Amino acid sequence: MAIGWWPSFSVPSGAYVKIDGDGSGQIITGAQECGTGAVMTLRQLAADEVGLRADDFELVYQDTSVAPYDMGATGSQTLFNNGRAVVAAAAQVAEQLRALAAQHLEANAADIVLADGVASVAGTPSASVTIAELAAQAAGGELLIGHGSGAPPAPPTTVGSTCVGDVGMAAWVAPQFSCHAVRVKLDRDTGVTRVLQVSAAHDSGTIINRVGAEGQVQGAVLMGIGQALTEGTTYDDQARQRNPALLEYKLQTCADAPTVDISFIEIATPDAGPRGAKGLAEAPNVATPAAISNALAQLVGHPVRRLPMTAERVWLSMQPAEPEVAG
Amino acid sequence: MSFFIAHTVHDALTALSDGARPVAGGSDLVVGARHGKAPLPPHLVAIDRIAELREVHHTDSGVIIGALVTHHDIEMHALLTTSYAGLADGSALVGSPSTRNVGTLGGNVMNASPAMDTGSPLLVLGAEVELQSLRGTRRLGIAELWTGPGRTCAEPDELCVAVHLPAPAPNSNSAYLRLEYRRAMEIAVVGAAAAVTLAADGSISAVRVALTAVAPTIIEVVGLVGGTVADVAAAAAAAASEQATPISDQRASDRYRRHTVGVMAGRAVQAAARRAGGEMIPVPLNRAVGIGAAS
Numbered sequence A: 001m002a003i004g005w006w007p008s009f010s011v012p013s014g015a016y017v018k019i020d021g022d023g024s025g026q027i028i029t030g031a032q033e034c035g036t037g038a039v040m041t042l043r044q045l046a047a048d049e050v051g052l053r054a055d056d057f058e059l060v061y062q063d064t065s066v067a068p069y070d071m072g073a074t075g076s077q078t079l080f081n082n083g084r085a086v087v088a089a090a091a092q093v094a095e096q097l098r099a100l101a102a103q104h105l106e107a108n109a110a111d112i113v114l115a116d117g118v119a120s121v122a123g124t125p126s127a128s129v130t131i132a133e134l135a136a137q138a139a140g141g142e143l144l145i146g147h148g149s150g151a152p153p154a155p156p157t158t159v160g161s162t163c164v165g166d167v168g169m170a171a172w173v174a175p176q177f178s179c180h181a182v183r184v185k186l187d188r189d190t191g192v193t194r195v196l197q198v199s200a201a202h203d204s205g206t207i208i209n210r211v212g213a214e215g216q217v218q219g220a221v222l223m224g225i226g227q228a229l230t231e232g233t234t235y236d237d238q239a240r241q242r243n244p245a246l247l248e249y250k251l252q253t254c255a256d257a258p259t260v261d262i263s264f265i266e267i268a269t270p271d272a273g274p275r276g277a278k279g280l281a282e283a284p285n286v287a288t289p290a291a292i293s294n295a296l297a298q299l300v301g302h303p304v305r306r307l308p309m310t311a312e313r314v315w316l317s318m319q320p321a322e323p324e325v326a327g
Numbered sequence B: 001m002s003f004f005i006a007h008t009v010h011d012a013l014t015a016l017s018d019g020a021r022p023v024a025g026g027s028d029l030v031v032g033a034r035h036g037k038a039p040l041p042p043h044l045v046a047i048d049r050i051a052e053l054r055e056v057h058h059t060d061s062g063v064i065i066g067a068l069v070t071h072h073d074i075e076m077h078a079l080l081t082t083s084y085a086g087l088a089d090g091s092a093l094v095g096s097p098s099t100r101n102v103g104t105l106g107g108n109v110m111n112a113s114p115a116m117d118t119g120s121p122l123l124v125l126g127a128e129v130e131l132q133s134l135r136g137t138r139r140l141g142i143a144e145l146w147t148g149p150g151r152t153c154a155e156p157d158e159l160c161v162a163v164h165l166p167a168p169a170p171n172s173n174s175a176y177l178r179l180e181y182r183r184a185m186e187i188a189v190v191g192a193a194a195a196v197t198l199a200a201d202g203s204i205s206a207v208r209v210a211l212t213a214v215a216p217t218i219i220e221v222v223g224l225v226g227g228t229v230a231d232v233a234a235a236a237a238a239a240a241s242e243q244a245t246p247i248s249d250q251r252a253s254d255r256y257r258r259h260t261v262g263v264m265a266g267r268a269v270q271a272a273a274r275r276a277g278g279e280m281i282p283v284p285l286n287r288a289v290g291i292g293a294a295s
C-alpha cells in the first residue's frame, strides 16, 4: 500500500468559445489533447455552461500564436487551468444567450435558464426558445463569441522557511491525494513479479467525466506497474541507449493488466479548479510503484532498492550477500 | 529488386534456384529489415499462398506439419495441443495474436533464432525437417539444421516444406516454459522443453530436455536418465544450468540466465510428467504454472 500526492499548478491559461449559426459550438484553445482526456472534459464544461450537450462542441487545438495561451499538457493541469478558461469563455456566451432569450421571451435576463438545448424562464418552463434558434438569430447580428481566462488562484503564503520555498508552496494549491493497495505475486525462483490487483482511491475533487477519469486511472496504474517492474532505459559505455525501441523498453501490455478497482473521493477543496475539479492523469502514477515496492519488500524481507525492480534485481536481492546488478 | 508470388511448391523452388529468398509471414524477415538487422533481400518469393503447405497431416507414424502452418493454427489444433502439447505451448507464446496469425512454423524454424519458442519443443519431440529443392528432397534431424544464431545448414535453394514429428510413445507428453517479463510481445529470456515417458509405476523411463536462449542455437541437455519425477526434474535443472552457455545482454545477465534456465527445465519436466500421467494442463503452460500464471 502507498499514498501519493499531486500538485495543482496555478498558471494563466485562455480559451475562446463560440456558437455558430447552426447551433454547433467550438472551443478554441492552445491546450492539447494527448491522451489526457481534455477532449471530453473541456467540452462537458462548456456545454454545461450554455445548456448544450458536450457532443455539440468541437475542440479546436491551435498553436498559441492563434489560440489563447496554455502551458501545454504537462503536469496534469489542463482541466485545472484551461478548464477555468473555458468556463469563463462559455459564461460570456451564456450571458449573450440570456440577453437574446430575454428579448425573445420578454423576461428578465437574470431569470433565463439554459438547459437541454433550450432557454426558458425560471418558473415558467413553457416560455422557451431553443438555443439553436437564438444562435441562428445571432448569426445575423452580434455573434456568439466568448473569451476567458479566469484569475489563477493565488498560492498559499509561505509560513517560515521550507526546503522548497515559494516554488514548492505553489504546488499546494488544491493538492490531490491518492492511496493505492496492490496484490502482488512473486515467483521466488526467478524474481518475476506479477501485479494481480490494484485498488486506487483518488481525491481529484469533482469528477466531471467519470468514464474518462476511470480510463486515466487505469492507464496510469498500468504505467505505474511498468515503472515499478519493467520500464527502464539502459545505456552502453558510449552513452547510447541500448533499448531505444519498444521491443526492449518493456511497457506493460493488455495481457499484463490486473483488475483495477477505482474509487473517487469527492470532497470540497479550497481553490479547486472548475466546479471543484482538480487534475488526475499522472496522479495515479505516483502511488502504484510505491505500493508494489512495499508489497515486494514484505515478500522478500527487505526493499529492492532500484527501479525498475526487474525480475533479475528482485532475484539477486534474495541471493545471500550479493551486490545488486548495475545497468 | 523483384517480388514473385508462388502458388505451387514447384514455382517457389524455381524462384529459389534463381536466387530468390522465401518470405512466409514476413514477421522475422520484414520486421528485421525495418529494424535494420539485415537489408531486405533483393529478390523475394512469397510462399504464403501455397495452399498445400498450410496443412497438418496425421499419419500412422506421427504428424506432418506444413511449413506454412501458423502459430495460431498450432495453438488451436486439437491433436497438437494434446499429444504434442510442448510445441503448442511454444506457439501459443509467440508475440501477440496478430504475430501468431502471420508467423509460420517454417519461418520460425528457418529463422534459427536461439530464442525461438518452437525450437526446444521440436527438438525434444524428435522433429525432422523436410527440405526440398529442384535437386531433390532430404530430411534431417532438427538439431542438425541449426548451425548458429540465424544460421542453418539448408542451401539457399532449399525450401522447408514440412516438419515431421514421430508418434508419441504411450504414456508420454511434453511441455515448454519460458521466462518472460510480461505476458505478451515478449521474447524468451530463457526457455526449456521436456518430453517424458512414464513407466507403469509413474516414474520417468525416458526423458529429453532442450534449452532456449542459452547458447548460439537451441541445445539438448545431455546425460539425463530416468527416475522419480522429482529426481529427474532436479537433475534436469542442475544439468541445464551447468550445460547452458548464456550471454549477458540487456535482457539478463549470464548468471541469471544460467540459474533460471534450470528453474524452467525442472518445471518443464514436472509439467510434462503430469501431462504424460493424463492430467490436462492447458496450453500455454506459462499461463498455468509459475511466473505467468493467472492468479
Ligand SMILES: Cc1cc2nc3c(=O)[nH]c(=O)nc-3n(C[C@H](O)[C@H](O)[C@H](O)COP(=O)(O)OP(=O)(O)OC[C@H]3O[C@@H](n4cnc5c(N)ncnc54)[C@H](O)[C@@H]3O)c2cc1C
Binding pocket: B021, B022, B023, B024, B025, B026, B027, B028, B029, B030, B031, B047, B067, B093, B094, B095, B096, B099, B102, B103, B104, B105, B106, B107, B108, B109, B110, B111, B115, B116, B117, B118, B158, B159, B160, B161, B185, B186, B187, B188
Ligand atoms: C512482434 C513480434 C513478436 C514476436 N514474438 C516471437 C516470440 O515470442 N517467439 C518467437 O519464437 N518468435 C517471435 N517472433 C518472430 C516471428 O514471428 C516467428 O519466428 C515466426 O514464426 C516467423 O515466421 P514467418 O512466417 O513470419 O517468417 P518470415 O519472416 O517469413 O521468414 C523468416 C526466415 O525464414 C525464411 N523462411 C521462411 N519460410 C521458409 C521456408 N518454408 N523455407 C525456407 N526458409 C523459410 C525466410 O527467408 C526468413 O529468412 C516475433 C515477431 C514479431 C514481429
